[in-house]
Amino acid sequence: MKKEPVSLKDIAKQLNVSISTVSRALRNKGEINPETRKGIIELAKKLKFRPNPLATGLLNKKTSTIGIVIPEIENYFYSTILRGMDSVASLSGYRLIVSYTNDNQTNEILAIQELMLSRVDGIIACPSSELYDFTHYYDIIDNNIPLVIFEREPEEIPTYKVVTDNIKSSIEVTEHLISKRCRRIAFITNLEPLAAGRLRYEGYKMALKKHNIPLDHELIIHGNMNISTSVEATINLLKKKPLPDAIIGNNDMVAMVAMKIAKEKGFRIPQDIAVAGFADEPFSSFLEPSLTSVGQPAYLIGMKSLEIMLQMINGDIPINEDKKIVLESALVIRDSTKR
Amino acid sequence: MKKEPVSLKDIAKQLNVSISTVSRALRNKGEINPETRKGIIELAKKLKFRPNPLATGLLNKKTSTIGIVIPEIENYFYSTILRGMDSVASLSGYRLIVSYTNDNQTNEILAIQELMLSRVDGIIACPSSELYDFTHYYDIIDNNIPLVIFEREPEEIPTYKVVTDNIKSSIEVTEHLISKRCRRIAFITNLEPLAAGRLRYEGYKMALKKHNIPLDHELIIHGNMNISTSVEATINLLKKKPLPDAIIGNNDMVAMVAMKIAKEKGFRIPQDIAVAGFADEPFSSFLEPSLTSVGQPAYLIGMKSLEIMLQMINGDIPINEDKKIVLESALVIRDSTKR
DNA sequence: TTGAAAGCGTTACCAG
DNA sequence: CTGGTAACGCTTTCAA
Numbered sequence: 001m002k003k004e005p006v007s008l009k010d011i012a013k014q015l016n017v018s019i020s021t022v023s024r025a026l027r028n029k030g031e032i033n034p035e036t037r038k039g040i041i042e043l044a045k046k047l048k049f050r051p052n053p054l055a056t057g058l059l060n061k062k063t064s065t066i067g068i069v070i071p072e073i074e075n076y077f078y079s080t081i082l083r084g085m086d087s088v089a090s091l092s093g094y095r096l097i098v099s100y101t102n103d104n105q106t107n108e109i110l111a112i113q114e115l116m117l118s119r120v121d122g123i124i125a126c127p128s129s130e131l132y133d134f135t136h137y138y139d140i141i142d143n144n145i146p147l148v149i150f151e152r153e154p155e156e157i158p159t160y161k162v163v164t165d166n167i168k169s170s171i172e173v174t175e176h177l178i179s180k181r182c183r184r185i186a187f188i189t190n191l192e193p194l195a196a197g198r199l200r201y202e203g204y205k206m207a208l209k210k211h212n213i214p215l216d217h218e219l220i221i222h223g224n225m226n227i228s229t230s231v232e233a234t235i236n237l238l239k240k241k242p243l244p245d246a247i248i249g250n251n252d253m254v255a256m257v258a259m260k261i262a263k264e265k266g267f268r269i270p271q272d273i274a275v276a277g278f279a280d281e282p283f284s285s286f287l288e289p290s291l292t293s294v295g296q297p298a299y300l301i302g303m304k305s306l307e308i309m310l311q312m313i314n315g316d317i318p319i320n321e322d323k324k325i326v327l328e329s330a331l332v333i334r335d336s337t338k339r
Numbered sequence: 340m341k342k343e344p345v346s347l348k349d350i351a352k353q354l355n356v357s358i359s360t361v362s363r364a365l366r367n368k369g370e371i372n373p374e375t376r377k378g379i380i381e382l383a384k385k386l387k388f389r390p391n392p393l394a395t396g397l398l399n400k401k402t403s404t405i406g407i408v409i410p411e412i413e414n415y416f417y418s419t420i421l422r423g424m425d426s427v428a429s430l431s432g433y434r435l436i437v438s439y440t441n442d443n444q445t446n447e448i449l450a451i452q453e454l455m456l457s458r459v460d461g462i463i464a465c466p467s468s469e470l471y472d473f474t475h476y477y478d479i480i481d482n483n484i485p486l487v488i489f490e491r492e493p494e495e496i497p498t499y500k501v502v503t504d505n506i507k508s509s510i511e512v513t514e515h516l517i518s519k520r521c522r523r524i525a526f527i528t529n530l531e532p533l534a535a536g537r538l539r540y541e542g543y544k545m546a547l548k549k550h551n552i553p554l555d556h557e558l559i560i561h562g563n564m565n566i567s568t569s570v571e572a573t574i575n576l577l578k579k580k581p582l583p584d585a586i587i588g589n590n591d592m593v594a595m596v597a598m599k600i601a602k603e604k605g606f607r608i609p610q611d612i613a614v615a616g617f618a619d620e621p622f623s624s625f626l627e628p629s630l631t632s633v634g635q636p637a638y639l640i641g642m643k644s645l646e647i648m649l650q651m652i653n654g655d656i657p658i659n660e661d662k663k664i665v666l667e668s669a670l671v672i673r674d675s676t677k678r
Numbered sequence: 679t680t681g682a683a684a685g686c687g688t689t690a691c692c693a694g
Numbered sequence: 695c696t697g698g699t700a701a702c703g704c705t706t707t708c709a710a
Contacts, residue, residue: 004400005458005482007687018697023689030690031695050456054397055687058702061343063393073418080413086439095436095457100425117389118434119344143344227621256625281622282566286595288602288627346703357681362705369706370679394703397686 006047015039065095066309067115069125071103077251077279077298078126081150084302085124092310094121103128103224112136122146122309127154129192146312146319150305152194158322160312162305166196169294169329170203171210173248173276176292176331178211180339182246182274186219188233188258189250197225197250200278204248219244223254230257238265245273246337252277252284252293259287259336270339280332289335297327345386354378396458404434405648406454408464410442416590416618416637417465420489423641424463431649433460442467442563451475461485461648466493468531485651485658489644491533497661499651501644505535508633508668509542510549512587512615515631515670517550519678521585521613525558527572527597528589536564536589539617543587558583562593569596577604584612585676591616591623591632598626598675609678619671628674636666 008026012019017036024030025040026049043049057063066089073079082098089096097120099111105128113136115123123140127149137157140147149161177185187204189197201220208215218240223229230249234257237244247262249255255277259269267273269289277284280295304325311317347365351358356375363369364379365388382388396402405428409417421437428435436459438450444467452475454462462479466488476496479486488500516524526543529536540559547554557579562568569588573596576583586601588594594616598608606612608628616623619634643664650656 008689009687019687020689020691020698021696024696027689033695036695051689052397052687053457054393054402055702056689058391058393058397058686058704059688059690061702073412073422074415075418076413079418083412083439086437090438090453097434098425098437099429100422114429118392253621256622260625282592283595283620283622283626286599286626347705348703358703359682359705360680363680366705372679375679390705391703394686395705397688397702398704398706400686 005052006044006049007052008049011040011043011047011049015043061119062121063119064093065097065118065120066306067112067118067120067123068096068098069101069108069111069115069123069127070098071101071126071128073098073100076281077296080298081302081305084299084304085306086302087299088303088306088310094310101126101128103130105130105133109136112140116140116143116145120145121313122148124148124150124305124309126151127157127194129190129195129197131194141320144319146309148305148309148312150301151196153199153324154194158320160308160321160323160325162301162308162325162327164196164296164301164327164329166199166329167203167206169278169331170200171207172331173278173292173294174204174207175211176333177246177248177274177276177337178207178213180246180270180274180337183213184216184219184242184244185213185246185248186221186237186240186244187248187250188221188223188230188237188254189248190225191220191222196278200250225250225254227253227257230254231261234258234261238262238267243273247273247275249275249277251279252281252291255291255293255336256284256287259289259291270335270337274337274339276337285334287336289338292334292337293332295330295332297329300327344391345383345388346391347388350379350382350386350388354382400458401460402458403432404436404457404459405645406451406457406459406462407435407437408440408447408450408454408462408466409437410440410465410467412437412439415620416635419637420641420644423638423643424645425641426638427642427645427649433649440465440467442469444469444472448475451479455479455482455484459484460652461487463487463489463644463648465490466496466533468529468534468536470533480659483658485648487644487648487651489640490535492538492663493533497659499647499660500663501640501647501666502663503535503635503640503666503668505538505668506542506545508617508670509539510546511670512617512631512633513543513546514550515672516585516587516613516615516676517546517552519585519609519613519676522552523555523558523581523583524552524585524587525560525576525579525583526587526589527560527562527569527576527593528587529564530559530561535617539589564589564593566592566596569593570600573597573600577601577606582612586612586614588614588616590618591620591630594630594632594675595623595626598628598630609674609676613676613678615676624673626675628677631673631676632671634669634671636668639666
């Protein structure tokens, strides 16, 4: 049914030359009669010939395809990372195959298996935060397939990682709140082993310690960062005595929910409770009050991950190095913490 | 460098049988000695053999890959569509290659060329709204490559289209505002030839006409729907005399911007000006006031497009039919229009 | 029941 | 300068 694309054979037949001659002419390799070459190139252009990637791939064992394993896509942070990756990939003639894990390990294992069966040239993955089993990553490494990890920092996986300065930026936002005379700072976060939230929690603790503010475990709420758990978390926080005077959400969605619930309960923001988030979503400056947030270099994470991957594939850097690239975040102060 | 995956040849060698025997055993085709078969299957499982998709693809001229052409991805609406597509594709053993056009025709043409060169089995595209040249689509059709269009409805491209009931839902939101005694309803929208905004504008006009409200062209602002143009559009609207008493934004981002600007200028929402949007983004219920919006069946658009594509590929439906699948939207009424 | 061979489209190598 | 051939990994057809 599908009309067949032109092949070298077609061109060879029409011009009464051999397939190898056509191949050579088109890739300008080896000696060749300029006349013959010109004719071949012309016909090829006319027929819109382009080598079948399946055939070349079969030959040099390359698919020109990179597998991406990412938790979600309906999320500005991750979709921006993806676009950063795509921008580099498409410029270099690579295609991306994207798998979504929902931050769930079972999906992740399946995704990686599928990608390896698809014979991708490399895998760039964000391991799910609950990760406790690393065999599927060792599988990638054992097969000498280039692997780049992004956003999460599993020490158990010895390879390149592209991450952000979670601890530092968390210290920064916490100190910002402290400078605004907040003393009971609550933190709604994801404390799963590999979650960025866990590192941010470390930063938070360091900031408190530095300023001699006692850590109150009551103010730390572990959640999986969806809307309903965030609602619940906030309601619980607002029952604590004494009340928290600030809430940090592990992302802007959580912070947004916290603000809404607090306002509904009659608290003024930021006067009664200051609120801050992470990731600086486009909507954050439009909330009421506008939301203070730690901006993440999402696009850059994507670009950088893909650049490293390409270097690995091209053999410019070894594929078995355990190295961490840390990109900088930037605190964006808005009305939700101005008091 | 990369460790070679096991091939039929490897298995054949180890078991001292021919490649064809192994192939037959594994796919349970043709007569074969149950003993031999068992041995082969066992070894294959142990070695984690899986056929090289490049080789099979070369043989049956299939890549098991579907190309997606989509305007953006950092946008809940489009990323949800994409996930809908992915959910169906991954269940059917298809991979998706996604290209982003930024709603720009030049990018779109390049994307489609690239996809065709990659030999995708089918293309699902959202043509850019400014589209005036359709040759690249005719190119797809001429090559007998299955094509599905989504979200936009170009009459010039005779193929399956998966769209939403833009006119109807626009009538609905406009009538909703009219029922709230709004008479000067402004519309910030994208009027490019293929934009959904154009159809929504039609619906808007029909609703006004039905209720004998004169159309005031001053209240229609054409924009490309980014934040800065929306800011400008709103500022202009708020200078009109008499003032608009409602603003419809062509998406929730626009409506969000309009609300913010109007509030900053001292207008009360919805009392002075009611506001509504399209697409019902997750943040919309968290705005102040919560935003009335037309919910779009994004996930369904994605699923449906891919289902149709698979049917085309499988030959269950002809690939040259000009048919439109219309999915229903649902108006979500919130505080921004409750007056 | 099994094996050999052709072919998918391409490239690389070796003769001529 | 050009053509033939082998090879990539797989499926299918034809013989044995």
